[in-house]
Amino acid sequence: MTVTHDRAADAAAYVAGELDHSACDDFENHLIDCEQCWAEVEAGRAGRAIAEAGREVAPVHLRDSIRALVAAAPLGSAPLGAAREQAPADPVIGTAIERRRVPGRLLVAAASVALLLAGLVVATHRPEQPSAIRAAVAGFREQRLPGRGIPLAGAPDLGRLSMRSIGAGSGSLEGQQVTAYAYRDDQGRRLLIYVSDEAFPTARGAVRQGSADGPWIAETDEVTVLCARRPHALLVLGEDTTLVRAAADALDVT
Amino acid sequence: MTDEDFLRATLGHLDLVHSLARRLMPSREAAEDLVQETYLRALQGWRKQPPDAVAPWLATICLNTGRSTFRRAAVRPVEILDADAGRDVSAPADVERQVIGRLDAEAVHRALWRLPEAQREAITLMDLCGFTAAEVAEMIGSPRGTVLARVHRGHKALAELVREEVYDSDA
Numbered sequence: 092m093t094v095t096h097d098r099a100a101d102a103a104a105y106v107a108g109e110l111d112h113s114a115c116d117d118f119e120n121h122l123i124d125c126e127q128c129w130a131e132v133e134a135g136r137a138g139r140a141i142a143e144a145g146r147e148v149a150p151v152h153l154r155d156s157i158r159a160l161v162a163a164a165p166l167g168s169a170p171l172g173a174a175r176e177q178a179p180a181d182p183v184i185g186t187a188i189e190r191r192r193v194p195g196r197l198l199v200a201a202a203s204v205a206l207l208l209a210g211l212v213v214a215t216h217r218p219e220q221p222s223a224i225r226a227a228v229a230g231f232r233e234q235r236l237p238g239r240g241i242p243l244a245g246a247p248d249l250g251r252l253s254m255r256s257i258g259a260g261s262g263s264l265e266g267q268q269v270t271a272y273a274y275r276d277d278q279g280r281r282l283l284i285y286v287s288d289e290a291f292p293t294a295r296g297a298v299r300q301g302s303a304d305g306p307w308i309a310e311t312d313e314v315t316v317l318c319a320r321r322p323h324a325l326l327v328l329g330e331d332t333t334l335v336r337a338a339a340d341a342l343d344v345t
Numbered sequence: 346m347t348d349e350d351f352l353r354a355t356l357g358h359l360d361l362v363h364s365l366a367r368r369l370m371p372s373r374e375a376a377e378d379l380v381q382e383t384y385l386r387a388l389q390g391w392r393k394q395p396p397d398a399v400a401p402w403l404a405t406i407c408l409n410t411g412r413s414t415f416r417r418a419a420v421r422p423v424e425i426l427d428a429d430a431g432r433d434v435s436a437p438a439d440v441e442r443q444v445i446g447r448l449d450a451e452a453v454h455r456a457l458w459r460l461p462e463a464q465r466e467a468i469t470l471m472d473l474c475g476f477t478a479a480e481v482a483e484m485i486g487s488p489r490g491t492v493l494a495r496v497h498r499g500h501k502a503l504a505e506l507v508r509e510e511v512y513d514s515d516a
Binding site: 099100102103104106107109131134135136137138139141142143144145146147148149150153154156157158160161162164234255257275276277278279280281330331 | 348351352356357358359360361362363364367377380381384385388389398399400453454456457468469471472473474475476477478480490493494496497498499500501502503504506
């Protein structure tokens with residue numbers, strides 16, 4: 092490859108992981124000798140790490156609000172922005188938002204009552220999960236790694252599922268030493284894999300696959316958890332059960 | 346395709362839309378309003394013709410809605426002009442890496458809001474939403490090279506902000 096020496100463009104594509112295999116190899120060879128490109132890449136990586144530290148999960152109440160709003164949205168209604176387009180700038184935008192918020196909140200309240208009633212039924216049967224499983228699920232939902240330790244092993248390759256690694260860290264999961272690997276695909280689907288030297292506790296409500304020490308699968312708080320003990324203790328978490336199972340297959344633990 | 350299908354197809358991307366809205370709007374409340382508006386507009390589109398790829402479709406609606414409606418109400422952020430224009434950059438020192446490790450989401454949010462809007466948008470779509478430069482280019486109607494350049498300048502500006510934080514905390 093002829094290095095174009097457009098430092099920013101080369102470094103940007105490299106840091107973004109958007110160079111093809113051959114171009115990537117050539118650029119890495121070039122980095123060995125080019126201090127300026129190396130500095131560009133390091134600065135780009137630092138900025139990317141900062142940006143990724145800003146990940147947040149949507150608040151739970153927002154999900155409920157959207158469900159309520161969708162349930163209330165009439166078929167064939169006028170374009171939603173129409174009222175706002177006619178409105179003057181700032182104050183009326185606020186009013187328009189408020190206009191939507193009021194019915195939204197009422198609907199949420201009504202939906203909450205229904206959910207509460209349904210929840211009362213479910214809650215009596217909802218099993219309390221072992222603390223490590225609860226922490227693992229919370230880590231998935233909050234997109235939080237168990238620690239900042241540098242993993243001893245690289246992230247397992249889930250490229251055949253189009254899942255790319257977006258973060259990894261070692262730390263403690265309720266006292267159990269684990270390494271976590273986070274993945275995401277282009278559709279925004281996520282997986283989180285925990286690996287440990289110790290066995291994970293069995294989730295309440297888990298359904299075992301095959302033998303007594305075979306993998307189990309459970310669903311808690313809308314997160315699917317699959318656990319395998321061989322060849323090592325491993326948890327795979329995701330919102331898409333099919334994807335979780337496919338990941339376990341790809342890792343050859345099922 | 347029913348509204349329940351819509352919810353099934355789109356709620357899995359709520360974190361993505363929320364992340365994007367948080368970087369388009371200055372406050373949590375405004376971001377949540379933008380998310381709701383995005384979903385309502387998406388529902389209208391879904392009822393006419395469900396998209397082939399849900400995530401980029403939702404992100405595009407969020408971007409356009411944020412631009413067309415809510416942004417007028419947004420406070421214009423303090424912008425850093427291209428922080429590294431015309432000069433070389435130095436690689437971040439170890440102490441800065443430690444600071445990066447200590448940054449919380451709120452601090453990152455504040456730092457991102459000090460970037461020019463185009464850079465913040467491009468960084469959010471690529472780093473937080475996971476889209477490729479080509480996908481982002483299609484969403485925002487700019488060439489892929491422009492997207493990569495914005496992301497890279499934004500990355501370096503963020504690193505510069507952290508560097509300042511290190512020096513401030515040492516002072």
